[in-house]
Amino acid sequence: MKQLVILSGKGGTGKTTVAAALAHLAAQTHSVVLADADVDAANLGLMLAPVTQEMHDFTGGKVAEIDPVVCSACGRCAEVCRFDAVRAGTVTTVDPLACEGCAACYYECPVEAITMTPQRAGQWFVADTRYGPLYHAHLFAGQENSGKLVTLVKQMARLRTLDDQAELLLVDGPPGIGCPVIAALAGADLVLIVTEPTISGAHDLVRILGVAAHFQARAAVLLNKTDLNPAQAETIAATCAERDIPLVGTLPYDPAVTESMVRGEPVTMGDGAVAAALREVWAVLQAHLQNG
Ligand code: SF4
Ligand code: SF4
Numbered sequence: 506m507k508q509l510v511i512l513s514g515k516g517g518t519g520k521t522t523v524a525a526a527l528a529h530l531a532a533q534t535h536s537v538v539l540a541d542a543d544v545d546a547a548n549l550g551l552m553l554a555p556v557t558q559e560m561h562d563f564t565g566g567k568v569a570e571i572d573p574v575v576c577s578a579c580g581r582c583a584e585v586c587r588f589d590a591v592r593a594g595t596v597t598t599v600d601p602l603a604c605e606g607c608a609a610c611y612y613e614c615p616v617e618a619i620t621m622t623p624q625r626a627g628q629w630f631v632a633d634t635r636y637g638p639l640y641h642a643h644l645f646a647g648q649e650n651s652g653k654l655v656t657l658v659k660q661m662a663r664l665r666t667l668d669d670q671a672e673l674l675l676v677d678g679p680p681g682i683g684c685p686v687i688a689a690l691a692g693a694d695l696v697l698i699v700t701e702p703t704i705s706g707a708h709d710l711v712r713i714l715g716v717a718a719h720f721q722a723r724a725a726v727l728l729n730k731t732d733l734n735p736a737q738a739e740t741i742a743a744t745c746a747e748r749d750i751p752l753v754g755t756l757p758y759d760p761a762v763t764e765s766m767v768r769g770e771p772v773t774m775g776d777g778a779v780a781a782a783l784r785e786v787w788a789v790l791q792a793h794l795q796n797g
Pocket of ligand 2: 568
């Protein structure tokens with residue numbers, strides 16, 4: 506089993522377009538399990554026509570809850586709460602959005618009126634797609650622990666890959682360089698970084714390459730929309746060469762990408778320039794995966 510994780514140092518580089526295309530191409534010759542590890546904005550499924558098979562709750566951190574029957578309104582919890590989450594009054598309550606779950610009030614309450622209750626912070630799903638099972642998740646607004654949810658999605662997808670003896674686990678990771686990205690790249694045989702020829706694309710590429718190097722993950726780069734800024738494209742190619750990072754392909758700007766998104770299908774279902782380039786990229790990636 507090989508694990509290919511697709512990342513981008515920033516959003517908007519075409520990472521999910523590439524992930525959907527690679528899912529389509531890989532499934533033609535390999536058994537594939539898919540994971541969308543962008544739990545804040547999962548959208549790989551938009552191009553894969555998923556049919557949900559399972560839905561599960563994700564429990565995040567805990568928040569304080571006060572039992573009004575037991576509470577004696579002594580005010581001690583409001584005194585110790587450093588996050589101003591306790592609302593004193595005729596009935597003492599906790600604002601769940603302000604509560605950080607530190608449990609100081611729980612330990613200080615003289616009558617044990619406070620319980621620390623696990624919060625339902627999101628959901629994760631298993632779906633069938635044309636190219637293999639898809640594991641994805643949705644973190645509720647305002648919730649933390651996206652790294653934990655990414656880890657959960659990846660663990661479940663990895664177990665499915667092992668159970669099915671599938672050949673490839675393909676992970677569409679989150680943008681950026683934070684905790685969810687680190688969770689997404691864990692265990693990768695190859696990290697494919699999709700970037701674009703802009704100043705911010707070049708800048709964020711250096712940052713995400715630094716993260717991959719720190720965690721000793723083998724990286725490769727795919728440059729999208731190359732023809733939009735040839736000078737920046739050269740800068741990115743030079744960055745890859747300096748660091749001995751393979752540049753596995755360049756994709757032209759192609760309106761066919763937007764048209765395929767509107768249709769809700771991978772761009773490689775068609776025959777445009779970018780589809781041809783992605784087929785070449787997939788051939789190169791297979792070689793890198795086999796040599797890993
Ligand atoms: S510390 Fe306990 S008893 Fe006192 S106000 Fe808070 S919940 Fe009520
Ligand atoms: S758990 Fe901490 S943050 Fe939440 S209400 Fe109690 S003291 Fe405040």
